[in-house]
Amino acid sequence: MKHKVATTVNGRRHEHEVEARLLLVHYLRDVVGLTGTHVGCDTSQCGACTILVDGNAVKSCTMFAVQAEGKSLTTIEGMAKDGELHPLQQAFWDEHGLQCGYCTPGFIMAASYLLSQNPNPTEDEIRKGLEGNLCRCTGYVNIIKSVQSAAKAMNGSKAKAGEHSAAARRS
Amino acid sequence: MIPAAFEYAKASSVEEAVKLLGKYGEDAKVLAGGHSLIPLMRLRLAQPKALVDINGIKELDHIKEDGSKLRIGALTRHVTLQNSNVVKDKLPLLAEVAGEVGDNQVRNMGTIGGVVAHADAAGDYPTIALMLDAEIVTNRRTIAAKDFFTDIFTTPLEADEIVTEVVFPVANGPHKYIKFRRRLFDWAIVGAAAQKMNGGWRIGLTNVGSTPVRAKAVEEALQKGAKPEEAAQQASEGLNPSGDLRASPEYKKHLARVLTKRAIEQAG
Ligand SMILES: Cc1cc2nc3c(=O)[nH]c(=O)nc-3n(C[C@H](O)[C@H](O)[C@H](O)COP(=O)(O)OP(=O)(O)OC[C@H]3O[C@@H](n4cnc5c(N)ncnc54)[C@H](O)[C@@H]3O)c2cc1C
Ligand code: FES
Ligand code: FES
Numbered sequence: 001m002k003h004k005v006a007t008t009v010n011g012r013r014h015e016h017e018v019e020a021r022l023l024l025v026h027y028l029r030d031v032v033g034l035t036g037t038h039v040g041c042d043t044s045q046c047g048a049c050t051i052l053v054d055g056n057a058v059k060s061c062t063m064f065a066v067q068a069e070g071k072s073l074t075t076i077e078g079m080a081k082d083g084e085l086h087p088l089q090q091a092f093w094d095e096h097g098l099q100c101g102y103c104t105p106g107f108i109m110a111a112s113y114l115l116s117q118n119p120n121p122t123e124d125e126i127r128k129g130l131e132g133n134l135c136r137c138t139g140y141v142n143i144i145k146s147v148q149s150a151a152k153a154m155n156g157s158k159a160k161a162g163e164h165s166a167a168a169r170r171s
Numbered sequence: 172m173i174p175a176a177f178e179y180a181k182a183s184s185v186e187e188a189v190k191l192l193g194k195y196g197e198d199a200k201v202l203a204g205g206h207s208l209i210p211l212m213r214l215r216l217a218q219p220k221a222l223v224d225i226n227g228i229k230e231l232d233h234i235k236e237d238g239s240k241l242r243i244g245a246l247t248r249h250v251t252l253q254n255s256n257v258v259k260d261k262l263p264l265l266a267e268v269a270g271e272v273g274d275n276q277v278r279n280m281g282t283i284g285g286v287v288a289h290a291d292a293a294g295d296y297p298t299i300a301l302m303l304d305a306e307i308v309t310n311r312r313t314i315a316a317k318d319f320f321t322d323i324f325t326t327p328l329e330a331d332e333i334v335t336e337v338v339f340p341v342a343n344g345p346h347k348y349i350k351f352r353r354r355l356f357d358w359a360i361v362g363a364a365a366q367k368m369n370g371g372w373r374i375g376l377t378n379v380g381s382t383p384v385r386a387k388a389v390e391e392a393l394q395k396g397a398k399p400e401e402a403a404q405q406a407s408e409g410l411n412p413s414g415d416l417r418a419s420p421e422y423k424k425h426l427a428r429v430l431t432k433r434a435i436e437q438a439g
């Protein structure tokens with residue numbers, strides 16, 4: 001028996017009929033056609049499949065598509081805006097936070113959740129916040145640097161936006 | 172891998188979920204956070220004919236203070252327990268344990284009811300439930316934790332019985348949970364918990380047998396005035412852990428003694 005699922009993926013509405021056993025990650029890759037979300041393991045451990053479900057980081061290999069009914073999903077494809085990389089994507093590029101790149105979408109989505117909860121994490125907090133993601137080739141040093149650099153960039157642009165609006169209020 | 176096919180129904184109340192479970196019979200399973208069940212289904216170690224999704228049952232997601240008790244709804248996620256001010260205030264040990272279950276992604280989905288019903292010997296909450304004499308409430312009855320965890324992956328729950336709440340006593344004295352593992356997000360190789368309560372100590376151990384263990388001999392030794400390192404020698408008394416890839420039985424017993432000592436000493 002098929003079930004109707006309506007989701008919003010990166011701001012776009014989708015409606016499909018799916019089997020109950022379809023995993024959310026396969027729905028994104030094979031039904032919606034967004035292959036940026038990867039599958040790295042069979043044991044819910046690697047985090048390569050991490051996406052945001054209503055803003056919360058979730059391993060999309062450990063949820064069925066039918067459970068996403070009515071939910072808003074963000075994948076790596078939803079991060080860049082108007083042709084500009086998201087600060088996390090830019091930082092992984094600048095700081096060499098990847099080698100093969102297989103784990104990267106998951107790391108970026110997990111890091112984006114971490115920064116939404118804690119915009120200024122310490123190194124320990126970054127390590128703990130990314131404990132659910134495994135990288136087999138870069139090592140974690142540059143990944144942590146990337147998240148630190150993105151946090152700085154994001155806080156900087158927020159501070160700037162704050163200055164602008166303060167200036168606007170003054171004038 | 173892809174799970175075997177199953178029927179799926181989403182319940183919006185406990186009554187509806189029980190009715191659906193009754194309709195599908197023995198081969199149906201409750202779907203809560205899915206973080207034990209879906210991995211098993213992917214490996215086809217579990218092939219339920221039907222899943223009854225309880226994620227839409229709002230009444231199961233609550234944290235209520237009730238005099239000297241704390242009533243936690245079965246669908247309360249690990250992340251909610253970890254951040255709850257009520258839990259931090261009334262039973263801080265539970266908030267700390269919740270923060271050590273899996274990783275952020277696991278904590279955003281997994282539920283306390285799921286851990287308890289699944290009864291994995293390495294589950295963290297069962298240890299706390301057992302040592303504090305918590306109660307597991309279902310749609311039918313209330314079961315004391317000491318009668319609930321009967322064997323590995325085994326509880327007295329019937330096929331159409333749903334855990335609705337786990338009820339803990341309030342305890343906000345000195346406490347500590349130490350979870351020994353190779354990687355941050357791993358399950359405990361061995362875990363030890365200490366909680367000061369009503370003038371005495373409660374000591375619990377994770378993953379040193381087929382069920383959680385309450386280390387009564389350690390509690391009694393402390394009561395008689397033994398120092399933590401002396402009392403902790405009793406932690407491996409009567410234990411018969413099985414070895415696995417990560418630890419031999421002897422090593423687990425060693426860890427039980429060392430971690431118990433540290434948990435008591437570091438309890439704050
Ligand atoms: C990478 C990883 C690391 C993990 N690390 C830890 C860890 O360190 N410590 C730990 O304790 N856990 C750990 N877990 C397991 C996690 O906490 C699970 O969330 C939990 O074991 C099961 O809860 P759930 O809500 O996901 O239940 P589900 O997976 O949905 O269900 C598990 C079982 O319980 C039954 N069930 C669920 N809810 C109810 C209910 N209310 N009434 C009756 N039956 C019910 C289901 O039918 C099923 O049989 C880890 C999981 C992963 C993937
Ligand atoms: S593919 Fe989801 S955790 Fe590895
Ligand atoms: S960059 Fe290759 S696995 Fe992380």
